[in-house]
Amino acid sequence: MSVPKVSVILPTLNRASLLPRAIASVLGQSVRDLELLVVDDGSDEDIGAVVSAFDDDRVKLIRHPQRRGPAAARNSGLAAARGDYIAFQDSDDEWRLDKLEQQLAQLEAAPADVAMVICQMVRYKPGNRLWLYPPPRVDRDLRHDTDRAIHRHAMAFTQTWLVRRTALQALDGFNERLKIWDDWELLLRISEAHGIQFGDQPLVVSYTTADSVSSNLPARASDLEEILARHGNSHDMAFVSRLHYLLARFRSLTGDLTGARRALYLALKERPGHAKAWLLGTLLLFGMRGVRWIPGAAEK
Amino acid sequence: MSTPAVSVVLPTYNRAPVLGRAIRSVLAQTFSDLELLVVDDGSTDETAEVVAGFNDRRLRYLPGEHHGSASITRNIGIRASRAPLIAFQDSDDDWLIDKLARQLEAMRRAPADTVLVCGGFIIRMINGRVQYLGPDERMRIGDWGPDNILDFCFMTPTWLVKRETLDAAGLFDEAMYNLEDWELAFRLYHQGRMIALPEPVVFKNGHGDGINFRPEPRIDSLERVIQRHGDTWREHPRELASLYEELGRWRCRKGDTAAGRRDLWQALRLYPASVKCWIAWGASLFGAGAYKRLQAFWGKRKKA
Numbered sequence: 330m331s332v333p334k335v336s337v338i339l340p341t342l343n344r345a346s347l348l349p350r351a352i353a354s355v356l357g358q359s360v361r362d363l364e365l366l367v368v369d370d371g372s373d374e375d376i377g378a379v380v381s382a383f384d385d386d387r388v389k390l391i392r393h394p395q396r397r398g399p400a401a402a403r404n405s406g407l408a409a410a411r412g413d414y415i416a417f418q419d420s421d422d423e424w425r426l427d428k429l430e431q432q433l434a435q436l437e438a439a440p441a442d443v444a445m446v447i448c449q450m451v452r453y454k455p456g457n458r459l460w461l462y463p464p465p466r467v468d469r470d471l472r473h474d475t476d477r478a479i480h481r482h483a484m485a486f487t488q489t490w491l492v493r494r495t496a497l498q499a500l501d502g503f504n505e506r507l508k509i510w511d512d513w514e515l516l517l518r519i520s521e522a523h524g525i526q527f528g529d530q531p532l533v534v535s536y537t538t539a540d541s542v543s544s545n546l547p548a549r550a551s552d553l554e555e556i557l558a559r560h561g562n563s564h565d566m567a568f569v570s571r572l573h574y575l576l577a578r579f580r581s582l583t584g585d586l587t588g589a590r591r592a593l594y595l596a597l598k599e600r601p602g603h604a605k606a607w608l609l610g611t612l613l614l615f616g617m618r619g620v621r622w623i624p625g626a627a628e629k
Numbered sequence: 630m631s632t633p634a635v636s637v638v639l640p641t642y643n644r645a646p647v648l649g650r651a652i653r654s655v656l657a658q659t660f661s662d663l664e665l666l667v668v669d670d671g672s673t674d675e676t677a678e679v680v681a682g683f684n685d686r687r688l689r690y691l692p693g694e695h696h697g698s699a700s701i702t703r704n705i706g707i708r709a710s711r712a713p714l715i716a717f718q719d720s721d722d723d724w725l726i727d728k729l730a731r732q733l734e735a736m737r738r739a740p741a742d743t744v745l746v747c748g749g750f751i752i753r754m755i756n757g758r759v760q761y762l763g764p765d766e767r768m769r770i771g772d773w774g775p776d777n778i779l780d781f782c783f784m785t786p787t788w789l790v791k792r793e794t795l796d797a798a799g800l801f802d803e804a805m806y807n808l809e810d811w812e813l814a815f816r817l818y819h820q821g822r823m824i825a826l827p828e829p830v831v832f833k834n835g836h837g838d839g840i841n842f843r844p845e846p847r848i849d850s851l852e853r854v855i856q857r858h859g860d861t862w863r864e865h866p867r868e869l870a871s872l873y874e875e876l877g878r879w880r881c882r883k884g885d886t887a888a889g890r891r892d893l894w895q896a897l898r899l900y901p902a903s904v905k906c907w908i909a910w911g912a913s914l915f916g917a918g919a920y921k922r923l924q925a926f927w928g929k930r931k932k933a
Contacts, residue, residue, distance in 0.1 A: 349659055354726045357657030359649070423726050425832065426653045451751055453829055457761045459751060531753060534725065534832065 338406030638706030671695030
């Protein structure tokens, strides 16, 4: 059987009622030469029935008997993917029907060192509110210096990516020990080795049912520890300092003030002029009373 | 071939570069029992080739000579359609992939006298910003007044309407080149219940140009709407006033300040509380030049 041009990986945990929209928007692409790998991460619902209802031999189902998390699900898809290019879809989103066509055109026209293109995304929230990714402040940074912006803003959405498969496989895929920032962390590794271009058209429409993602502070703290283990030696001192600062902030919010102060010390060691770190340090002088003043909202 | 459940009418004129995307978003709908009538208003570009590139039995191509009127073109499509329900698509828009499925479900659950379901847009402006335009959460079902039709951007690509209702109300007014869907909406309003899906169903790519920004068609259309449907707003003087106000402003902008001032005065008689209207009326006393300068100044202040 011939190799498809694009492999699309769609991890899902239940969401059987939303899946048809996500799948239809992949199968309906103007670019027909693709395979769609739906990875069922141990769902209770019958994902197989949803997939077979499409009667399209470009769709394949991969099943995890046990739940392993979205990073592992995407890695399973990557292992099975055969296409030259990789894209991702989320079970509650839809792609505009020329997404692959536009992204392929952009990537194929880009210089050889560019291995990835990222499109914009519109997120629709109940109450008729729209949120555009990248948001204006991030977008300004991206236009100025893409790599630095990627390091600065802990925000990544795999459903906006189109990547050369060879580039992803050389990097061993997603870090399965990360619970929240596995996508951003992979983006960091990609940007270390390859060029990345952003597009200026929203090609993905995303829907959220809840108003906010749960902040899950302990997971964020442990993610940052893991990210620091891998990226703590980066030459970009502002970036490393920021990682320590974020870790300090999340540790403070979970009540681990000693750990927070330790991380703050490291943040200031990397970058003595880090104003926010000094500010946080000042707040922590007041112990838990100071913690109440810390902005609790995470970046994502 | 059996009758489809929905007929989709897509008028087009010289939009070959984007037409394919509009067609694809209809043919790829999760609800597939439809026919798509692409009504060509005498295009001189590669429109025919774009259509021929689709291999789908549900697609019907109706070439024709050029009329320059979306009303005429849409009516040709409506008359040629076979299904009991009609939807519309514009050549430069995308439908979200489950638009028909959601609207059919809404119609199924709505009271039996429902004749039309509409929805909202995600619109991407030229400057890159995105915006939602359409019914909001307060407008779930029923209780529509003519003021609601004015409240939001009520455009044909979001409609799903019963064919028999269109026949009873009359099709698009072929003498109107602008606001023809609005005007038809008022006629449909008298036929039965209209409901709104307060969520996006269409993705629109905004243009800076277009017929909405030229004075003459807008003035003619506003006049016509007021003339035919002024009665409907008897109980909604504020809404009727806003139509007169808009008409007055367009006339002043065009340079016809005497006539514009008459319209603005009519607006103020209906609804004296509009400060903006008083200011516009006052500015019009100083003639067309002054009006334009004041408008430019006001526009700059708002942006700052």
